[in-house]
Amino acid sequence: MQITSTEKISVSKGISVCLEKNLIFAAYRLPNQQDPEIVIQKSPKKNRIHKDDNYYNLKGFLVAPFAETEKYPSFIISPDIYASKHLSDEQYNELQSLKVLPVLSDESHLPVAVGHDDYLGQIENIIGQIEQGNFEKVVLSRVKVLPGNYISRLAHIFDELTCAYPNAFIFIFNAGPHLWIGATPEPLLKAQNGTMHTVSLAGTRAFSEQNLNIGAWNSKERLEQEYVTRYISKVLSKFNLADVELVGPYTKQAGNLVHLRTDFSFRSEELKNCLGKFLKELQPTPAVCGMPRIQSLELIAKLEKHERAYYAGFIGPLGLNNRLSIFVNIRCMKVLQKRLALFVGGGITADSDPEDEWKETELKAETLISVLRKVEE
Numbered sequence: 186m187q188i189t190s191t192e193k194i195s196v197s198k199g200i201s202v203c204l205e206k207n208l209i210f211a212a213y214r215l216p217n218q219q220d221p222e223i224v225i226q227k228s229p230k231k232n233r234i235h236k237d238d239n240y241y242n243l244k245g246f247l248v249a250p251f252a253e254t255e256k257y258p259s260f261i262i263s264p265d266i267y268a269s270k271h272l273s274d275e276q277y278n279e280l281q282s283l284k285v286l287p288v289l290s291d292e293s294h295l296p297v298a299v300g301h302d303d304y305l306g307q308i309e310n311i312i313g314q315i316e317q318g319n320f321e322k323v324v325l326s327r328v329k330v331l332p333g334n335y336i337s338r339l340a341h342i343f344d345e346l347t348c349a350y351p352n353a354f355i356f357i358f359n360a361g362p363h364l365w366i367g368a369t370p371e372p373l374l375k376a377q378n379g380t381m382h383t384v385s386l387a388g389t390r391a392f393s394e395q396n397l398n399i400g401a402w403n404s405k406e407r408l409e410q411e412y413v414t415r416y417i418s419k420v421l422s423k424f425n426l427a428d429v430e431l432v433g434p435y436t437k438q439a440g441n442l443v444h445l446r447t448d449f450s451f452r453s454e455e456l457k458n459c460l461g462k463f464l465k466e467l468q469p470t471p472a473v474c475g476m477p478r479i480q481s482l483e484l485i486a487k488l489e490k491h492e493r494a495y496y497a498g499f500i501g502p503l504g505l506n507n508r509l510s511i512f513v514n515i516r517c518m519k520v521l522q523k524r525l526a527l528f529v530g531g532g533i534t535a536d537s538d539p540e541d542e543w544k545e546t547e548l549k550a551e552t553l554i555s556v557l558r559k560v561e562e
């Protein structure tokens with residue numbers, strides 16, 4: 186049915202239609218911005234990308250996994266239809282005319298939920314390895330599974346996330362069996378007016394006025410974040426980036442939580458021809474992986490019972506509105522036909538208390554669960 190109307194078609198309506206048709210698309214709302222944006226690809230084929238590609242010439246919504254595999258590749262969603270705030274009648278008609286794509290079920294690889302005792306056992310294992318001098322920090326994650334089919338409610342959940350978390354990056358993306366939604370507080374790389382920005386984010390407390398005061402944070406928490414800062418500084422010097430400026434650490438609210446954060450900025454020119462390589466070198470940082478990195482990747486693969494897939498990978502718009510804004514995919518969930526899989530993790534260091542670490546992941550899960558409760562009311 187063709188429409189010509191004076192009624193505006195919202196991004197939220199666009200999300201619903203894309204989900205009904207199972208199209209490859211992404212919608213997002215950048216931190217501290219009003220309007221959500223939507224990127225819809227007409228072709229059903231994933232556009233895979235590689236780190237040697239010239240990212241500067243890419244346009245669309247970038248999706249990269251925690252660890253690149255055949256099953257979880259990096260790809261970019263083409264902006265065949267791109268709209269901010271509203272779709273035009275023409276765009277909506279074009280969307281309506283696109284064919285429904287088959288649902289590619291991923292139910293054969295269900296993320297395995299890990300309970301309290303198993304999680305504490307894994308943390309103790311990591312602390313033991315840190316005490317033996319094999320690691321400085323390892324970020325362990327787990328999955329919380331919530332039964333139910335939420336697909337028809339995702340547009341509503343997206344809208345609620347945008348209201349609940351104005352300073353987060355709110356996103357949803359769908360491509361084949363990969364359907365994810367979340368509200369991440371962690372920018373990975375942003376380019377603005379010739380300057381690039383990245384952050385070191387780690388250390389978590391429940392939000393309170395008192396916890397916004399940096400003086401309230403202890404040396405364990407500061408060290409946990411300091412590892413990330415050191416790692417990023419090292420990557421920046423490896424790429425010979427000039428004029429690096431560093432601000433922090435300071436406290437930053439993320440919904441029901443507060444984190445420690447340090448901001449880095451540097452000239453973007455230098456990365457023009459090696460952005461893909463730089464991103465792969467930078468991510469995963471010890472905010473989601475560990476120190477040393479390769480050994481942490483191996484330990485994570487050995488200990489965790491689930492595949493991280495796109496959790497702790499990176500996502501965001503590239504080359505749209507002349508912007509580059511990429512975020513680390515945390516505070517997120519994978520949406521399956523009959524369940525949601527919430528991914529939550531936390532940094533383990535020598536002084537970690539396993540029970541506190543469990544509580545921290547419960548708090549992190551609340552970021553999304555509190556919004557799910559709202560849409561169920």
Ligand SMILES: C=C(O[C@H]1C=CC=C(C(=O)O)[C@@H]1O)C(=O)O
Nearest residue numbers: 387388389472515529530531532
């Ligand atoms: C790995 C996650 O958070 C990271 C970002 C901020 C604080 C973190 C922490 O305190 O452990 C984590 O490094 C997650 O939310 O799943």
